[in-house]
Amino acid sequence: MQSRTPASRTGRPRSAAADTAILAATRQALVELGWSRLTLGDVATRAGVAKTTLYRRWAGKPELVVDAVAELFDELELPDRGSLAADIEGVVLQFAAILARPEARSGLMAVVAESTRDEALRERIRASIVDRQKRLVLEGRARAEARGELPPPAGPAEAARSADLIFDVVAGAVVHRTLVSAEPADEEWVRGFTRVLLGGLGAASA
Amino acid sequence: MQSRTPASRTGRPRSAAADTAILAATRQALVELGWSRLTLGDVATRAGVAKTTLYRRWAGKPELVVDAVAELFDELELPDRGSLAADIEGVVLQFAAILARPEARSGLMAVVAESTRDEALRERIRASIVDRQKRLVLEGRARAEARGELPPPAGPAEAARSADLIFDVVAGAVVHRTLVSAEPADEEWVRGFTRVLLGGLGAASA
DNA sequence: GGCATTACGCTACGACACGTAGCGAAAGCT
DNA sequence: AGCTTTCGCTACGTGTCGTAGCGTAATGCC
Known part of the structure; x- marks a missing residue:
C-alpha cells in the first residue's frame, strides 16, 4: 500500500x-x-x-485508485486443470471476470493512461497489479514444461523474453476485447483465443 | 469529424x-x-x-481528443510484402510507431477509459479509430487466403468471429506492450510476436 | 499518572478550470 | 443591400483542488 x-x-x-x-x-x-x-x-x-x-x-486520485483496484486482483490464482489449454482458459476466464466489473473497467484504464506521464505511478501499477498477473504466466509455463507440452526455453534471457511476450499477448487481448471492442470475453471467446494461442492462426477456424 | x-x-x-x-x-x-x-x-x-x-x-475534452488522435491513424496502410508473416510484421510496426508517439500514448488510453461510461464516446472511437485498424485485418487475411497461407473460414459468422479475435489479439498485444509494460514494440519483439501468432506457443522459442 | 508524538475531524481558504451568456463585429449567401 | 451564422471577447457562477490551522483523540515512553 x-x-x-x-x-x-x-x-x-x-x-x-x-x-x-x-x-x-x-x-x-x-x-x-x-x-x-x-x-x-x-x-x-x-x-x-x-x-x-x-x-x-494518498498523494492523489491515481494512487488511491491503483490501490483500490489492485485488491480486485487478489483472487487471481492458477489451479492445475491438467493441461496447458485448460490452465490458460481457466486463468483467462478469471481475468475476464475481474475486467467485467465496472470498478475495474473505469479505474484500470484511467490509471494506465495517467501512468504514461508519471514514472512513479507506472511503477506502483507494476508492483501492485501487473507483477501478480505475470507470475501466473511463469507458473503456467513451468507446469506445461513439466508435462512435456512445451519445450524448455533456450536460455534465461530467452525465457524472460518469451514470458513477457506471452503476458502481453494474453493480458492485452483480454483487455482489448473487454474495453475497446466492448464485448464479453466469455467461454466461447476464450476457447477460440486459446486455440489461436496454442496452434497459431492456421488453427483459428478449426 | x-x-x-x-x-x-x-x-x-x-x-x-x-x-x-x-x-x-x-x-x-x-x-x-x-x-x-x-x-x-x-x-x-x-x-x-x-x-x-x-x-x-466539440462537446468536451474526450470528443476533442478522439478527433485529434484519430488523425494519427490516417497513415496506417497495408502494403503487400509477399507473405502473411511479412504483412503482419509491417502493419504491427506501423501501429507500434504510432503508439510510440506521446500524444497517442497519453490520449488514446484516456479516451478509452472514459468510454467505459459513455456509449456515444465509445461509438465515436469505434468509428474514427478502431474500424480503420480492423479493416487491415480483413485485408491481410484475404490476401493470405489468396496466397494459400490460410484456409478459408467455415462461414460468414465464423469469419467475423475470427477476424474480431485476431484484431483483439494483435492490437491488444501491441497496446499492452507499449503502455502497460512500457517497453518498445521494436523489430525484435514484432518478430517474436508474429512467430507466436502464426505458429502458436510451441514456436515461441524457436 | 504525566508527557511527547502522531493521527483525526473540522473549517476555511485561494487557486484554477469548467461551461455558459451576452455582445458587437466579421464573413459568407441570395 | 439584407439575412444568417460564426467569431472573438469579457464576465460570471459553480465546483473541485490541495493546504493550513486548530482543537481533540489515541498511542508509546518515562
Missing part, C-alpha cells in the same frame, strides 16, 4: 479500518460515478472520514 | 483552418501536458481561437 514508516512507533497509529473503508468507498464511487466524476471529497464522505485524512495517506 | 449539418448553407461558414489548428494544438498540448493537465482553455489559446469557438464544435 502506501509508504510505511516502520521507524514511527510512537504516537497515535493510523486506523486500519479507515484504510479499508476508503478503498471500498473508492470502488463504490468508481461504479457509480466512473473515473472522471470521482472526487476525493466524495470518497471521503462515503468512507466516513475527513478529506484531510485521505490526503495524508 | 463532428456532426455536419449539410442543411445549413447560409450564414458565415465555419473556418476549416480553425479545425486543423485546434486539433494540432490539442496534440501539442497532449505531448506537453498529458491528458489530465490538458485544459480546453489552454488548447484554445494555443490554436489562436476563442474558448467559445471550441465549445461550439
Whole structure:
C-alpha cells in the first residue's frame, strides 16, 4: 500500500479500518460515478472520514485508485486443470471476470493512461497489479514444461523474453476485447483465443 | 469529424483552418501536458481561437481528443510484402510507431477509459479509430487466403468471429506492450510476436 | 499518572478550470 | 443591400483542488 514508516512507533497509529473503508468507498464511487466524476471529497464522505485524512495517506486520485483496484486482483490464482489449454482458459476466464466489473473497467484504464506521464505511478501499477498477473504466466509455463507440452526455453534471457511476450499477448487481448471492442470475453471467446494461442492462426477456424 | 449539418448553407461558414489548428494544438498540448493537465482553455489559446469557438464544435475534452488522435491513424496502410508473416510484421510496426508517439500514448488510453461510461464516446472511437485498424485485418487475411497461407473460414459468422479475435489479439498485444509494460514494440519483439501468432506457443522459442 | 508524538475531524481558504451568456463585429449567401 | 451564422471577447457562477490551522483523540515512553 502506501509508504510505511516502520521507524514511527510512537504516537497515535493510523486506523486500519479507515484504510479499508476508503478503498471500498473508492470502488463504490468508481461504479457509480466512473473515473472522471470521482472526487476525493466524495470518497471521503462515503468512507466516513475527513478529506484531510485521505490526503495524508494518498498523494492523489491515481494512487488511491491503483490501490483500490489492485485488491480486485487478489483472487487471481492458477489451479492445475491438467493441461496447458485448460490452465490458460481457466486463468483467462478469471481475468475476464475481474475486467467485467465496472470498478475495474473505469479505474484500470484511467490509471494506465495517467501512468504514461508519471514514472512513479507506472511503477506502483507494476508492483501492485501487473507483477501478480505475470507470475501466473511463469507458473503456467513451468507446469506445461513439466508435462512435456512445451519445450524448455533456450536460455534465461530467452525465457524472460518469451514470458513477457506471452503476458502481453494474453493480458492485452483480454483487455482489448473487454474495453475497446466492448464485448464479453466469455467461454466461447476464450476457447477460440486459446486455440489461436496454442496452434497459431492456421488453427483459428478449426 | 463532428456532426455536419449539410442543411445549413447560409450564414458565415465555419473556418476549416480553425479545425486543423485546434486539433494540432490539442496534440501539442497532449505531448506537453498529458491528458489530465490538458485544459480546453489552454488548447484554445494555443490554436489562436476563442474558448467559445471550441465549445461550439466539440462537446468536451474526450470528443476533442478522439478527433485529434484519430488523425494519427490516417497513415496506417497495408502494403503487400509477399507473405502473411511479412504483412503482419509491417502493419504491427506501423501501429507500434504510432503508439510510440506521446500524444497517442497519453490520449488514446484516456479516451478509452472514459468510454467505459459513455456509449456515444465509445461509438465515436469505434468509428474514427478502431474500424480503420480492423479493416487491415480483413485485408491481410484475404490476401493470405489468396496466397494459400490460410484456409478459408467455415462461414460468414465464423469469419467475423475470427477476424474480431485476431484484431483483439494483435492490437491488444501491441497496446499492452507499449503502455502497460512500457517497453518498445521494436523489430525484435514484432518478430517474436508474429512467430507466436502464426505458429502458436510451441514456436515461441524457436 | 504525566508527557511527547502522531493521527483525526473540522473549517476555511485561494487557486484554477469548467461551461455558459451576452455582445458587437466579421464573413459568407441570395 | 439584407439575412444568417460564426467569431472573438469579457464576465460570471459553480465546483473541485490541495493546504493550513486548530482543537481533540489515541498511542508509546518515562
